[in-house]
Amino acid sequence: MKTPAGRSTVRPKASVALVVARWNREITDVLAAGAERTAKEAGMSVERFGVAGSFELPAAVALLADTGRFDAVVPIGCLIRGETPHFDVLARSVTDGLMQLSLTYPCAIPFGVLTCDTYEQARQRAGGTEGNKGEETMEAAFDLLALRQMVAKAAPAARRSAAARSGVTSAKRRRSPGKA
Numbered sequence: 001m002k003t004p005a006g007r008s009t010v011r012p013k014a015s016v017a018l019v020v021a022r023w024n025r026e027i028t029d030v031l032a033a034g035a036e037r038t039a040k041e042a043g044m045s046v047e048r049f050g051v052a053g054s055f056e057l058p059a060a061v062a063l064l065a066d067t068g069r070f071d072a073v074v075p076i077g078c079l080i081r082g083e084t085p086h087f088d089v090l091a092r093s094v095t096d097g098l099m100q101l102s103l104t105y106p107c108a109i110p111f112g113v114l115t116c117d118t119y120e121q122a123r124q125r126a127g128g129t130e131g132n133k134g135e136e137t138m139e140a141a142f143d144l145l146a147l148r149q150m151v152a153k154a155a156p157a158a159r160r161s162a163a164a165r166s167g168v169t170s171a172k173r174r175r176s177p178g179k180a
């Protein structure tokens with residue numbers, strides 16, 4: 001499923017929601033553009049939504065995932081360490097919130113939130129020396145989508161072999177319990 005470069009070769013046509021935090025907008029706009037470009041190049045449709053800051057990302061992701069309209073919901077944000085503990089509190093709660101959602105919903109939910117000590121570090125990760133992490137975030141969503149597609153294809157075969165192991169044939173399954 002992966003090329004030597006580590007990129008998923010399976011590119012299912014998919015519908016993507018991009019949720020972009022406006023805090024540190026000069027950074028998040030570049031990340032979002034990278035993510036959107038990557039999705040569109042793969043033939044996916046993209047709808048873009050905005051929230052005030054990274055704190056609002058998990059709530060927005062949950063709302064969008066609940067609609068059932070999207071194969072992937074991709075949060076984009078940028079947290080930069082300040083002089084108060086705010087950064088650590090936000091970084092932890094946003095990360096935990098998004099992780100929890102990614103385990104709860106069947107749609108692909110990658111992590112597109114930069115957590116940087118300095119603005120310069122963020123800039124280097126938004127189209128600078130460290131690349132564009134928005135593109136990488138979208139690629140991560142592709143991998144999850146490809147995995148989902150693979151598992152969905154494998155599921156019927158897995159059920160058949162499990163049934164065969166337990167001696168249950170489809171004929172037996174079709175009989176009503178009373179006639180067994």
Ligand code: DLZ
Binds near residue numbers: 023024052055077090
């Ligand atoms: C309040 C705040 C601070 C201090 N720093 C950031 C940040 O670096 N990146 C970010 O995305 N948002 C920040 N916010 C805003 C919060 O995420 C949130 O939007 C507000 O507290 C309103 O709920």
